[in-house]
Amino acid sequence: MKQHWKILIWLIAGVVVGFGLQQFTDGPGSVGTRFAPEPVVADGVAVGIRVDAVLQDQLPKGRNASEGLQVGDVVKRITMNAGMDDEKGTDTTSTRALEEFLAQRGAGGVVTIELLSGDKRSALVALDPESTRARWLAPFKFIADIFMRLLKMLIMPLVVTSIVTGVAGLGGGSDFGRMGGRTFGYYATTSFLAVGLGMLLVNILQPGIGARLGISPDADFGQRSENWLDILRRMVPENAFNAFTGNGNMLQVIFFSLIFGFFITKAAEKQRNFMLDLFGAAFDVVMRMASWVMLLVPYGVFCLLVKVIGETGFDVFRPLGAYMLTVMLALIIHSCVVLPLLLKVVGGVSPLKWVRAMSPALMTAFSTSSSSMTLPTTLNTLEKRGGVSNRTSSFVAPLGATVNMDGTALYECIGVVFLAQYYASAGDFVLSFSAQVTVVMAAFLASIGAAGIPSAGLVMMLTILSALKLPLEGAALLLAVDRPLDMCRTVVNVWSDTVGTAIIASKEGESGLGDGMVTESS
Ligand code: ASP
Numbered sequence: 001m002k003q004h005w006k007i008l009i010w011l012i013a014g015v016v017v018g019f020g021l022q023q024f025t026d027g028p029g030s031v032g033t034r035f036a037p038e039p040v041v042a043d044g045v046a047v048g049i050r051v052d053a054v055l056q057d058q059l060p061k062g063r064n065a066s067e068g069l070q071v072g073d074v075v076k077r078i079t080m081n082a083g084m085d086d087e088k089g090t091d092t093t094s095t096r097a098l099e100e101f102l103a104q105r106g107a108g109g110v111v112t113i114e115l116l117s118g119d120k121r122s123a124l125v126a127l128d129p130e131s132t133r134a135r136w137l138a139p140f141k142f143i144a145d146i147f148m149r150l151l152k153m154l155i156m157p158l159v160v161t162s163i164v165t166g167v168a169g170l171g172g173g174s175d176f177g178r179m180g181g182r183t184f185g186y187y188a189t190t191s192f193l194a195v196g197l198g199m200l201l202v203n204i205l206q207p208g209i210g211a212r213l214g215i216s217p218d219a220d221f222g223q224r225s226e227n228w229l230d231i232l233r234r235m236v237p238e239n240a241f242n243a244f245t246g247n248g249n250m251l252q253v254i255f256f257s258l259i260f261g262f263f264i265t266k267a268a269e270k271q272r273n274f275m276l277d278l279f280g281a282a283f284d285v286v287m288r289m290a291s292w293v294m295l296l297v298p299y300g301v302f303c304l305l306v307k308v309i310g311e312t313g314f315d316v317f318r319p320l321g322a323y324m325l326t327v328m329l330a331l332i333i334h335s336c337v338v339l340p341l342l343l344k345v346v347g348g349v350s351p352l353k354w355v356r357a358m359s360p361a362l363m364t365a366f367s368t369s370s371s372s373m374t375l376p377t378t379l380n381t382l383e384k385r386g387g388v389s390n391r392t393s394s395f396v397a398p399l400g401a402t403v404n405m406d407g408t409a410l411y412e413c414i415g416v417v418f419l420a421q422y423y424a425s426a427g428d429f430v431l432s433f434s435a436q437v438t439v440v441m442a443a444f445l446a447s448i449g450a451a452g453i454p455s456a457g458l459v460m461m462l463t464i465l466s467a468l469k470l471p472l473e474g475a476a477l478l479l480a481v482d483r484p485l486d487m488c489r490t491v492v493n494v495w496s497d498t499v500g501t502a503i504i505a506s507k508e509g510e511s512g513l514g515d516g517m518v519t520e521s522s
Pocket of ligand 1: 369407408453455456457458486490
């Protein structure tokens with residue numbers, strides 16, 4: 001059976017099994033942020049990246065996490081999930097630890113997050129580790145974790161070897177300039193198109209006006225400011241070797257690899273050839289490892305979806321339905337109309353053929369919520385099924401995985417304007433034209449600065465909210481529905497990377513794009 005059908009079948013099976021476990025086993029209705037009907041008083045309630053905070057063990061005996069927090073509960077420990085480094089959850093009870101955590105994640109040092117307290121109404125609900133459902137989900141979670149760790153293991157070696165060989169292979173002359181110009185031109189154009197579309201839809205549909213969010217509209221709209229030069233500053237590593245030690249520093253790694261590859265072309269012939277051979281050989285080996293991991297994709301996707309759907313369910317979507325619909329609509333228009341038109345008109349490639357060829361990468365993106373974790377699959381798919389040359393794909397795709405995020409860009413706009421609309425309709429906030437321009441620019445930069453890891457977009461949204469002087473609390477609400485939206489926007493991010501690669505490949509004179517899969521079977 002063809003790989004894409006196999007993955008699709010396992011993906012659907014994962015949704016069905018996850019939903020079945022969610023419905024028929026014992027555990028909270030859904031894990032996520034709850035909107036308590038009465039004010040919840042807690043000493044500290046997480047405003048977090050993911051929602052698997054360990055709360056059950058702090059609840060008094062006989063209470064179920066599904067009831068959420070109650071007046072008088074004191075949360076002693078909050079586990080912030082680091083997303084990419086799942087294993088390194090950060091325990092925190094202080095805003096300072098939260099700030100550090102977010103700074104590490106690339107949201108800049110300016111983010112201040114108040115722990116929700118007093119009359120705030122949202123509370124985190126966690127899956128009780130002793131519940132029947134948690135026990136059922138454990139083996140799926142185990143396999144999903146191993147699958148994700150395999151993908152993560154490959155990210156850094158792939159990014160370094162592919163960018164260095166890609167840039168060095170271009171020869172440092174006019175080829176490099178042309179390919180670089182086209183690549184960044186494509187990234188900037190599609191990201192701005194995405195931002196524009198997001199802005200248009202959120203202003204037409206106005207999902208935030210009159211929304212019942214259960215958060216106080218009388219916030220303090222002042223004080224904070226943001227320096228956007230920080231994103232540029234953070235691109236330059238202080239210590240190159242430190243940059244290589246964490247999957248969150250991808251912009252720094254890319255920056256270093258681009259320059260390193262470029263200067264290989266300037267080295268004397270002997271050294272140049274040696275370096276080209278060395279990095280070329282390493283890239284070849286890592287790509288073989290990626291092909292091997294590809295064989296696991298269907299089963300990894302299955303286990304990931306059982307875990308995600310089994311934990312989260314669909315209940316969490318209700319309060320934020322209009323917002324979600326707006327994001328989904330924008331994602332659909334961008335990926336099904338805007339990008340295919342560009343692919344057809346500028347690249348001369350059939351969008352249908354291309355989407356079929358790219359489907360393994362898109363389905364991996366959907367289940368991992370991470371462009372970086374998808375990169376091994378993306379590169380493999382581009383070369384084996386897309387028929388793109390190694391020269392083009394190894395330059396365009398790794399850069400795109402970190403820098404080009406159309407789905408994230410439009411999501412930032414919609415999320416921020418949605419909250420601004422809410423505060424404008426319920427409180428004193430004024431959403432001026434200049435504020436909207438700020439959102440456009442900030443969303444564009446945020447999509448570049450966001451790491452290709454789960455929920456990175458939500459973290460970046462905090463920086464835009466502070467630029468607009470809006471309270472950060474709103475982002476905590478959006479957290480409840482972040483996972484499904486993250487899955488979808490990551491698909492669009494990866495789709496845009498592959499469309500860009502096809503367009504640039506065709507401009508470089510490559511033909512037969514999308515035909516590679518004819519030879520594929522398994
Ligand atoms: N998860 C997304 C990605 O990896 C980024 C985001 O959170 O928007 O592409």
